[in-house]
Amino acid sequence: MAVYKRTYKAYEGALTPAWSRFLILPRSAYGRLMQSKFLVMYLVSCFFFPLGCAAFIYATHNLSFLTALNIPTGPVLKVNNTFFQFFCGFQAGMAVLLTAFVGPGLVAPDLANNALPLYFCRPFTRAQYIFGKMSLLLAMLSAITWVPGLILFLIQSSLAGAGWARENSWIGSSIFIGLLVWDVVLCLIALALSAWIKWRIAAGGAILAVFFAGAGFGTAVNAIVRTQYGSLFDLRRVIGFVFSQLFRELPPTTEVPVSDAWTALAVTSVLCLWLLSKRVKPFEVVK
Amino acid sequence: MTPIVELDGLGVRFGKRDILKDLRVSLSGRTIGLLGPNGAGKSTLIQTLVGFVRPGTGTARVFGHDIRRDPKPIRSLVGYMPENDSFISEMSAVSFTRMMGELSGLPRDAALERAHEALFYVGLGEARYRTLGTYSLGMKQLAKLAQAIVHGPRLLILDEPTNGLDPPARTRMIRLIQEMRESGEMHLLICSHLLRDVEETCEEVLILKQGRIVHFSNLEAERAANQRFVELEAFGQQDGFAEALTGLGCHCESTGAGRLKMTLPVGFEVRDIYRLAAARDLQLRRLNYRRDTLEEIFLKAMES
Numbered sequence: 001m002a003v004y005k006r007t008y009k010a011y012e013g014a015l016t017p018a019w020s021r022f023l024i025l026p027r028s029a030y031g032r033l034m035q036s037k038f039l040v041m042y043l044v045s046c047f048f049f050p051l052g053c054a055a056f057i058y059a060t061h062n063l064s065f066l067t068a069l070n071i072p073t074g075p076v077l078k079v080n081n082t083f084f085q086f087f088c089g090f091q092a093g094m095a096v097l098l099t100a101f102v103g104p105g106l107v108a109p110d111l112a113n114n115a116l117p118l119y120f121c122r123p124f125t126r127a128q129y130i131f132g133k134m135s136l137l138l139a140m141l142s143a144i145t146w147v148p149g150l151i152l153f154l155i156q157s158s159l160a161g162a163g164w165a166r167e168n169s170w171i172g173s174s175i176f177i178g179l180l181v182w183d184v185v186l187c188l189i190a191l192a193l194s195a196w197i198k199w200r201i202a203a204g205g206a207i208l209a210v211f212f213a214g215a216g217f218g219t220a221v222n223a224i225v226r227t228q229y230g231s232l233f234d235l236r237r238v239i240g241f242v243f244s245q246l247f248r249e250l251p252p253t254t255e256v257p258v259s260d261a262w263t264a265l266a267v268t269s270v271l272c273l274w275l276l277s278k279r280v281k282p283f284e285v286v287k
Numbered sequence: 288m289t290p291i292v293e294l295d296g297l298g299v300r301f302g303k304r305d306i307l308k309d310l311r312v313s314l315s316g317r318t319i320g321l322l323g324p325n326g327a328g329k330s331t332l333i334q335t336l337v338g339f340v341r342p343g344t345g346t347a348r349v350f351g352h353d354i355r356r357d358p359k360p361i362r363s364l365v366g367y368m369p370e371n372d373s374f375i376s377e378m379s380a381v382s383f384t385r386m387m388g389e390l391s392g393l394p395r396d397a398a399l400e401r402a403h404e405a406l407f408y409v410g411l412g413e414a415r416y417r418t419l420g421t422y423s424l425g426m427k428q429l430a431k432l433a434q435a436i437v438h439g440p441r442l443l444i445l446d447e448p449t450n451g452l453d454p455p456a457r458t459r460m461i462r463l464i465q466e467m468r469e470s471g472e473m474h475l476l477i478c479s480h481l482l483r484d485v486e487e488t489c490e491e492v493l494i495l496k497q498g499r500i501v502h503f504s505n506l507e508a509e510r511a512a513n514q515r516f517v518e519l520e521a522f523g524q525q526d527g528f529a530e531a532l533t534g535l536g537c538h539c540e541s542t543g544a545g546r547l548k549m550t551l552p553v554g555f556e557v558r559d560i561y562r563l564a565a566a567r568d569l570q571l572r573r574l575n576y577r578r579d580t581l582e583e584i585f586l587k588a589m590e591s
Contacts (some may be wrong), residue, residue, distance in 0.1 A: 013394070021390055
């Protein structure tokens with residue numbers, strides 16, 4: 001066991017580069033998050049659907065394998081843009097729940113006991129703080145959304161051949177862009193609500209309310225004002241429009257133009273950043 | 288002496304209210320006390336120095352770095368212990384202190400080693416694996432001190448370090464501050480409204496009132512100067528005693544009932560007072576060096 005002298009001495013060693021210090025926050029928070037068995041179980045369950053999809057892709061290219069197992073092989077679903085759009089929609093829903101579990105633990109614990117002055121009295125900026133906190137959730141969301149999506153795309157490409165991969169390379173880009181945009185929006189919503197609601201359970205509830213109550217509110221607006229623009233309050237629907245455009249599955253007429261859906265996502269992100277800038281400060285001026 | 292903190296016409300305004308007004312002073316002591324009544328602007332001055340608040344007018348320099356232009360180098364050199372609770376309740380003290388060390392730029396292993404050392408140093412060695420949420424108020428204060436010194440700052444800023452501490456915990460905190468001062472490794476800026484804390488730990492004192500500097504002095508120098516004042520109380524026939532002391536160069540003033548207040552000339556030996564009293568068969572019942580206590584300095588400053 002180490003024995004420490006009760007004397008004070010200054011530190012004279014080397015320092016780490018300033019740009020890398022934001023990584024300290026996700027590393028520290030990851031350890032704390034992984035202590036929750038429920039979260040670990042949910043995270044594992046998020047990979048069941050991608051595994052099922054991988055098995056399905058394998059099966060569609062190995063019908064003889066199914067026949068050998070005496071599994072009837074009728075008309076089989078094609079692995080195409082519709083398949084990947086469905087995959088993205090499903091995993092985007094799983095990402096919402098993961099955000100509701102992880103998001104409240106990001107900023108709220110620092111605000112609950114006024115820890116922010118201790119971060120910002122060091123050579124550490126507000127932008128680094130927000131980016132550091134965001135990076136953990138973004139990494140976890142990425143691990144269940146676009147990363148398995150791209151792995152599925154690669155599996156399909158390797159089984160279907162180079163011709164299919166060349167012809168459908170845009171699907172890979174759509175998976176990456178669509179899900180990354182969704183992940184970033186989810187991260188910003190989670191951070192903003194976590195910064196304003198110190199009580200974790202309430203913050204988690206608020207994150208879910210943004211998606212589920214937003215849908216109800218949008219429907220009510222549509223019914224009362226007799227418009228379709230209320231759908232923009234339903235973020236799951238909004239990302240649905242975006243996926244439809246990215247996967248070239250857009251119906252001839254949509255409730256709202258897809259450009260408005262992109263604008264709604266941008267406005268949501270800007271609003272969240274504004275809320276964060278108001279809250280993530282080293283001290284509070286009491287008026 | 289190289290100035291540690293220089294205030295150069297520093298002014299801070301919140302909304303329409305001036306919190307700090309045209310502060311000009313150069314602080315160079317090993318330990319500097321920042322005093323003032325509630326609302327005098329002490330905490331705002333500290334928050335301005337660490338870059339939380341942007342100055343409205345003027346500027347300040349910490350170790351020569353301008354707070355407007357170089358806030359990051361200043362934050363690397365400074366350790367800050369805030370007044371209020373500041374911690375993450377579910378983290379253990381060692382994880383928390385280590386994280387703060389890493390945020391200051393220490394590599395992982397060095398930060399862990401320094402976190403252990405800092406916690407042992409402040410007296411939380413045995414409790415370092417407990418979560419901060421389970422700590423008592425005194426332990427939380429010590430944990431705040433540990434995180435402030437973990438990276439080895441050159442200037443340690445302590446905002447009300449003895450706030451809410453019971454007498455033994457206060458004594459321990461004061462002793463730690465004195466030890467750090469005597470280590471010679473860092474300068475300390477201590478903000479407090481407890482005069483006794485500042486008197487026990489500080490060399491220089493800066494007193495603020497309504498955002499302005501009303502007094503700045505070196506306590507050691509003031510104490511040395513005040514050693515020339517003596518108060519004595521004698522019993523017996525005192526005829527000619529005051530005159531005899533005046534003859535030796537003292538300035539005497541009777542305050543009644545055998546009491547005298549005297550200002551001693553340079554080179555005066557106190558034993559001469561005993562010699563004169565013995566010659567007149569007087570009993571000296573009390574003889575004090577009268578010091579201008581910090582309380583008197585503070586009260587004078589408040590009246591000014």
